[in-house]
Amino acid sequence: MRWSRYYVPTLKEAPADAEVVSHKLLIRAGMIRRLTSGVYTYLPLGYRALNKVAAILREEMDNAGALEVHMPMVQPADLWKESGRWDYYGKELLRLKDRHDREGCLGPTHEEVITDLLRGEVRSYRQLPLNLYQIQTKFRDEVRPRFGLMRGREFVMKDGYSFDKDEEGANQSYKAMFAAYTRAFQRMGLRFRAVEADSGAIGGSFSHEFMVLATTGEDTIAACTACDYAANLEKAEVTLAGEPVSLPECPAYETVATPETHTVEDVCAFLKLGPEKIVKTLLFDADGEPVAALVRGDRELNEIKLKNQLNATVLNLATPEQVVAWSKAPVGFAGPVGLAVERIVADNELLQGTDWVTGANQGDAHHVHVDLKRDASISAYADLRTVTESDPCPRCSGKLELTKGIEVGHVFKLGLKYSKTMSATFLDENGKDQHMVMGCYGIGVSRIVAACIEQNHDDAGIVFPPPLAPYEVLLCNLGIKEDACNAKADEIYTWLNAQGIEVLLDDRNERPGVKFKDADLIGLPIQLVVGAKALAKGIVEAKDRRTGERAELPVDDFEAAFIAWRKQVHEGWTL
RNA sequence: CGGGAUGUGGCUCAGUUUGGCUAGAGCGCAGCGUUCGGGACGCUGAGGCCGGAGGUUCGAAUCCUCUCAUCCCGACCA
Numbered sequence: 001m002r003w004s005r006y007y008v009p010t011l012k013e014a015p016a017d018a019e020v021v022s023h024k025l026l027i028r029a030g031m032i033r034r035l036t037s038g039v040y041t042y043l044p045l046g047y048r049a050l051n052k053v054a055a056i057l058r059e060e061m062d063n064a065g066a067l068e069v070h071m072p073m074v075q076p077a078d079l080w081k082e083s084g085r086w087d088y089y090g091k092e093l094l095r096l097k098d099r100h101d102r103e104g105c106l107g108p109t110h111e112e113v114i115t116d117l118l119r120g121e122v123r124s125y126r127q128l129p130l131n132l133y134q135i136q137t138k139f140r141d142e143v144r145p146r147f148g149l150m151r152g153r154e155f156v157m158k159d160g161y162s163f164d165k166d167e168e169g170a171n172q173s174y175k176a177m178f179a180a181y182t183r184a185f186q187r188m189g190l191r192f193r194a195v196e197a198d199s200g201a202i203g204g205s206f207s208h209e210f211m212v213l214a215t216t217g218e219d220t221i222a223a224c225t226a227c228d229y230a231a232n233l234e235k236a237e238v239t240l241a242g243e244p245v246s247l248p249e250c251p252a253y254e255t256v257a258t259p260e261t262h263t264v265e266d267v268c269a270f271l272k273l274g275p276e277k278i279v280k281t282l283l284f285d286a287d288g289e290p291v292a293a294l295v296r297g298d299r300e301l302n303e304i305k306l307k308n309q310l311n312a313t314v315l316n317l318a319t320p321e322q323v324v325a326w327s328k329a330p331v332g333f334a335g336p337v338g339l340a341v342e343r344i345v346a347d348n349e350l351l352q353g354t355d356w357v358t359g360a361n362q363g364d365a366h367h368v369h370v371d372l373k374r375d376a377s378i379s380a381y382a383d384l385r386t387v388t389e390s391d392p393c394p395r396c397s398g399k400l401e402l403t404k405g406i407e408v409g410h411v412f413k414l415g416l417k418y419s420k421t422m423s424a425t426f427l428d429e430n431g432k433d434q435h436m437v438m439g440c441y442g443i444g445v446s447r448i449v450a451a452c453i454e455q456n457h458d459d460a461g462i463v464f465p466p467p468l469a470p471y472e473v474l475l476c477n478l479g480i481k482e483d484a485c486n487a488k489a490d491e492i493y494t495w496l497n498a499q500g501i502e503v504l505l506d507d508r509n510e511r512p513g514v515k516f517k518d519a520d521l522i523g524l525p526i527q528l529v530v531g532a533k534a535l536a537k538g539i540v541e542a543k544d545r546r547t548g549e550r551a552e553l554p555v556d557d558f559e560a561a562f563i564a565w566r567k568q569v570h571e572g573w574t575l
Numbered sequence: 576c577g578g579g580a581u582g583u584g585g586c587u588c589a590g591u592u593u594g595g596c597u598a599g600a601g602c603g604c605a606g607c608g609u610u611c612g613g614g615a616c617g618c619u620g621a622g623g624c625c626g627g628a629g630g631u632u633c634g635a636a637u638c639c640u641c642u643c644a645u646c647c648c649g650a651c652c653a
Contacts, residue, residue: 012602012614013587017646037645091576092652109653143576143651157653197653209653317650410653442653478612513613520613531612541612 001471003506007044010518020216022453023148025462029522031470038145038153045522046449048470050156053448054135056187056467057158064180066131066160071113073137077103079112083421088313094141106139111418111440114161118436119424125165128426128436129173133160135445149450150406151218156445163419163436165428170437174413177441181210181409188448189465189573190408191455195221196231197410198304207412210443211405212451221405222387226398233402234304236387237394240348250355250371253337259364262332264297267366271357274298279356279370281334283318283326283341286310290318290326294336294346294378297357299385301347309345309382327361335359336376337367346372347384406451407444414438456546462523463546465573471504474524478512478531488555489530492540495559501566520545526569528553528562544569 007030014024017034026032031046042050058068077095080086086093094106107113114132122128138157145153162173178194185192190212197209209232211221223230231237261267264275278297283290284306291310295301307315320331326341327334335358336344350356356370372378393400418424419435428434449468456463466472475493479485489505496503504524506515512531519527529541539552542565553561 009585011586015586016581016588019647034645090651138653140653144647144649146646151652159653407653412653444653447653481611511611511613511615513611513615516613518614529612533612 001504003504003508006504008518008522009043010521018148020147020150020454021457022150022216022450025453025457025521025523026148026450029462031522032149034148038142038151040149040152040154045470049449049464049468050446052468052470053188053445054156054158056184057135057443057445060180060184060187061133061158061160064131064176066133066162066177066180068134069132070134070136071107071110071117073107073139074104075107075110075113077105079116079422080105083112083115083418085112092140092142094139107136108138108140109157109440109442110134110136110159111161111414111438112422115418115422115424115438118163119419119422122163122424122426122436125426125428125434129162129164129169131160131162131173131177133158133441147216147450149446150216150454152446155447158443158445160441162439162441163424164439165426165434165437167415167437170413170415170439174411174439177411177439178208181411181441181443184443185210185212185409188452188467189456190448190452192408193221193223193230193405195223195405196229196235198232198235198308207410209407210409210411212408212448212455213403214406214451214454215404216454217404217406219405219407221403222400223403224393224396224398225401227393227396229393229395233386234302236400238348238383238385238387238391239394239397240352247352247354250374251369253367253369253371253375255360255362255365256368257364258366261364261366262330266332267357268297271366271368273357277355277357279336279346279350279358279372281327281336281339281359283323283334285314285316285318285322286312286343287314289343290322290341292334292336292339292341292344293384294344294350294372295385296347296349296353299347299349301384302386305382305384306345309380309384310343327359329359329361330363333359333361333363333365335361335367335370336372336378337361337370339376343379344377345380345382345384346378348381349385351381406447406454408448408451409441409443411441412439414440457523460517461521464523464525466525466570469502469523469525471502471524473501473503473526473528474506474519474522475503475528476506476515476519476530478515478529479535480507480509482532484535485530485532488535488540492528492530492558525573526566544572546572 009030011028014028018024018027031043032040034040093108096104135158139154142153145151164170164173192210192212194208194210197207220233221230222233222236258270261270264278268275275297279294280297282293282301293301293306323331354371358367358370360367389400389402416435418438424436425433452468453462477485477489493505523545525545527543534541538555542551542553551565
């Protein structure tokens with residue numbers, strides 16, 4: 001492609017609304033433009049990068065035996081009501097009505113549609129397993145879209161769904177997808193990690209997320225430094241260091257006045273105690289029912305864990321009004337002793353201590369010397385708190401490290417969740433009806449482009465890894481008014497194209513400085529410079545965008561010299 | 576949905592506090608000339624109902640009310 005006939009509107013300055021580096025660079029490099037909040041147009045260069053990602057995914061999916069389909073973006077409400085997600089999915093689901101007043105939505109994901117399709121098609125176990133995928137635009141009406149392509153409302157996703165006749169088959173499908181994802185991300189040249197994850201709104205029994213490691217990530221990963229355990233912070237397990245055999249005797253509890261102590265810090269300061277002596281009581285509205293959750297004062301409750309423990313559909317922290325109604329006390333004074341709430345769940349860690357300080361369910365008062373077993377009725381103990389770096393690895397007791405990551409892929413084992421609610425069955429070998437065992441697999445295609453840039457950039461601009469670069473080579477002709485330069489640039493351009501090496505020829509009538517700045521900004525891995533001075537010396541200059549390393553390739557033996565140089569650049573990326 | 580902020584040429588922003596000539600700058604864009612190895616320079620020019628509606632006033636980018644949009648923080652979320 002010749003730049004003079006291409007469209008790469010680069011900018012010197014980034015728009016004021018761009019916050020993260022990938023967003024700024026995507027806009028400055030002329031790859032995307034914003035239409036409205038969380039919705040972007042891909043310009044030619046950006047679209048090529050997007051398609052690079054898509055092409056690798058297609059190859060890996062096809063190699064893994066998945067079949068590409070394309071499903072509708074507009075979906076009828078009936079299907080979502082059938083699966084139960086019409087109510088569950090919430091405002092993220094963009095709902096709409098057609099001219100006949102029929103309800104529908106824009107597809108944020110396609111479990112309903114694919115299940116509906118296959119329950120009508122698949123009659124026999126002989127037709128299974130099936131694994132279908134698509135690369136398609138999704139719409140999720142995010143509360144707060146941000147960071148450009150990292151968290152858009154409209155985005156491109158690769159979503160795949162597997163259907164198996166039994167658990168074993170489903171596990172195999174899951175493993176195959178896990179392996180395919182791993183290969184795909186490796187091929188893209190991304191530094192990533194697969195971590196255990198919560199299955200969230202998609203539902204299902206277990207799942208892994210693929211995280212690109214970058215400081216700007218919105219997710220936190222807890223990874224073991226000794227073994228290969230890694231999990232999303234919202235999922236990472238806390239293991240007890242061993243339950244003590246006997247706890248010291250705890251004196252009878254008493255009520256003490258603690259005026260104006262609304263927070264754990266207040267209480268600590270007032271009673272001159274550390275927060276680890278306090279039991280924090282948090283009230284939640286779980287599907288309309290009050291629930292109390294207890295964690296140590298210095299710990300953070302993990303709402304995902306609580307939600308899973310309660311098996312709740314909708315879980316919200318109680319409003320101040322609800323707190324007052326349920327605890328009969330102002331906010332900050334709820335406690336488990338005598339609390340008129342049916343379900344009180346406590347973090348496992350509370351089994352390891354006694355003689356606690358808790359709220360007294362009356363204003364300006366706390367209980368001291370509380371023994372939970374003796375003084376409160378706890379309905380269950382469970383792992384409810386968020387891990388910290390001081391917790392041991394739940395697998396090997398090694399040290400955990402917290403790092404930031406960008407979620408670019410997610411594999412779920414769904415099991416029978418959708419096949420049951422939507423009656424997707426087939427006849428097995430014995431002629432009996434069985435539910436299909438499902439899995440689903442998503443990759444944020446457009447998010448990968450952003451994540452790739454977050455991970456690969458410098459002060460001058462993007463540094464594309466070769467597999468995702470819109471073109472591999474930027475061929476810069478500095479002497480467009482000199483025949484020798486034009487001839488040499490054209491010759492190299494033609495040769496590269498003939499070799500199947502994708503090249504963008506900068507043949508614009510611009511000053512060298514402008515061309516160099518643009519070249520670095522758009523970040524193609526290899527830069528070749530044809531200039532009059534160098535040409536007179538019989539050389540063409542080459543630059544490795546990543547390292548900044550330059551080489552002088554002799555005109556006489558250009559082809560061989562280039563091939564060798566290129567190999568070196570590529571090898572630099574795989575090390 | 577709570578809290579905070581911003582809307583002025585394609586982009587970055589002044590001007591708004593204290594209302595007053597024809598609304599400015601830099602970048603970008605068009606033309607001409609000089610330049611030509613790391614975002615050149617000169618001259619000329621195009622481009623703005625100052626987010627929108629209503630109001631106050633002799634007079635509104637500037638003050639008031641409403642509204643729309645966008646961004647940031649939080650809650651939420653593959």
